[in-house]
Amino acid sequence: MFKRFFRPAEKITHNVLVLNYDPVFPDRGNQPMHAAMGWNDPHKLAEGYIHDLVECSQGYIYYNVAQWVDVDNFPTKVDGFRYTVATYAACQEGRQPWHTPDTVDYPAIFREFDIPRKVAAAAIDEVWLFGSPYGGFWESTMAGKHAYFCNSEPVKGIDTPRIFVTMGFNYERGVGEMLECFCHRAESIMRNVFGSWEHKPTHDWNRFSLYDKVAPGEAGCGKVHYAPNSDDDYDWGNQRIVWSTCDDWLNYPQLTGQRRQVNCAEWGNGDIRQHHIWWLKHLPHVAGRTKGFLNNWWAYLVDFNRFPESRK
Numbered sequence: 662m663f664k665r666f667f668r669p670a671e672k673i674t675h676n677v678l679v680l681n682y683d684p685v686f687p688d689r690g691n692q693p694m695h696a697a698m699g700w701n702d703p704h705k706l707a708e709g710y711i712h713d714l715v716e717c718s719q720g721y722i723y724y725n726v727a728q729w730v731d732v733d734n735f736p737t738k739v740d741g742f743r744y745t746v747a748t749y750a751a752c753q754e755g756r757q758p759w760h761t762p763d764t765v766d767y768p769a770i771f772r773e774f775d776i777p778r779k780v781a782a783a784a785i786d787e788v789w790l791f792g793s794p795y796g797g798f799w800e801s802t803m804a805g806k807h808a809y810f811c812n813s814e815p816v817k818g819i820d821t822p823r824i825f826v827t828m829g830f831n832y833e834r835g836v837g838e839m840l841e842c843f844c845h846r847a848e849s850i851m852r853n854v855f856g857s858w859e860h861k862p863t864h865d866w867n868r869f870s871l872y873d874k875v876a877p878g879e880a881g882c883g884k885v886h887y888a889p890n891s892d893d894d895y896d897w898g899n900q901r902i903v904w905s906t907c908d909d910w911l912n913y914p915q916l917t918g919q920r921r922q923v924n925c926a927e928w929g930n931g932d933i934r935q936h937h938i939w940w941l942k943h944l945p946h947v948a949g950r951t952k953g954f955l956n957n958w959w960a961y962l963v964d965f966n967r968f969p970e971s972r973k
Contacts, residue, residue: 671948672720673964675786676727679707680774682792683832684733686746693731694793700833703791704729709836713934714843717941718959727785730774736765736790738797752795765797767804767816767827777821780805787963788827798829800842801849807972809853812845823966837934844885844937847944847962854954854961854970865954869910869943873903880905882943888936890924898931900924913945914956 681703689697696702711724735744742760744752751757770790771777779785790798799813805824808815816827826846830839848870852858855866860875862868872883873890880889880903888897889905904920907927929935949956955968965971 672723674723674725675963676784677724677787677789678774678776678779678785679703679726679729679789679791680732680770681730681832682732682734682736682790682796684735684746693733695832698793698833700793701835703830703832706791706830706832706836706839707789710830710839710843713836713840713938714941717938717944718963719946721946721957721959722963724787736792736797737769738762739764739766741766749793749795759795763795763797764799767802768818771804771816771819777805777819780823780825781821783823785825787825790827790829791832792829794831794833796829796831798831799827801826801828801846803827809849809973811849812842824972835934837932837937840934840937840941841885843962844940847941847958848885850961850965850971851958853973865913865945865951868906869945873905878904880907882907882910882940885937885940888925888928888940897928897933897936898925900926907943910943910945913947914949914951 683693683695685691685693686697707726715723735749737743738760739762752759776788792798801811802813802816803809803811803824803826804816804819805821808824811826828842830842851866855864859867860871862871862879869881870884871879871881872887873880874892883889883891886894888899889907890899890901890903892899902922902924905923906918906920907923908921909916909919925931928939944958945956946959947956955961961968961971
């Protein structure tokens, strides 16, 4: 079957500040944590993540790492607690429990690295945090005036005129999990743009995210956790065959309602990274507007300050 892939009318570059919380372990050859523990190199993770988003957006977004800071410490939790190499190792080895509350103090991070000023001056557009398991990061969170829910409640008290997203990544995991963070960000922003998100074909975002379990015979591309044929969360390897309009979304906004039968062979047979790439590639990404909404949904996901429906 011939599939049309339209390119967007423009391309954008966003500058990123990366804070890599990667403390040195003196008793393991003075290696940073990711190496001492045998986990992934955050530089390679960032490269893979940028590559995938360029490909999935049809070249619309390119992330430029404007500044990379390797932080020889753990981030501070909301109650002021901070792990040391010794206390973290004790928790990992089961000699003491992990600290609660786990969430980091985002305002403290923003103050320490002068992030609100840099965002207001457009020196950076986004922040990425890398850390270890129990780092305490949200997958994504939004801050600034008029910030809203972005897979977590917005960070309060940050009055930058431009809203911005802070992504939280775990270098124990892979690029697939990083893409999942971005996909959940996408779901939150698109819900805000269209004003609702429900299992009803009442608008294009709802239709795009339908899956067979909630809309038998009417699946679109599904949600992040639910492929078109999924029966449960993360069920990306389901071999059950269902009808889906997934191909039709590659022709957006010229939707015809065309369906075909699909199963997990379409999106990687259960591979997290391949499923998320498949899902992101099906997001509309062409110029113009339909019913008042952009035909390039990627603009909402990464350039949200430009459009009233994605910055409200």
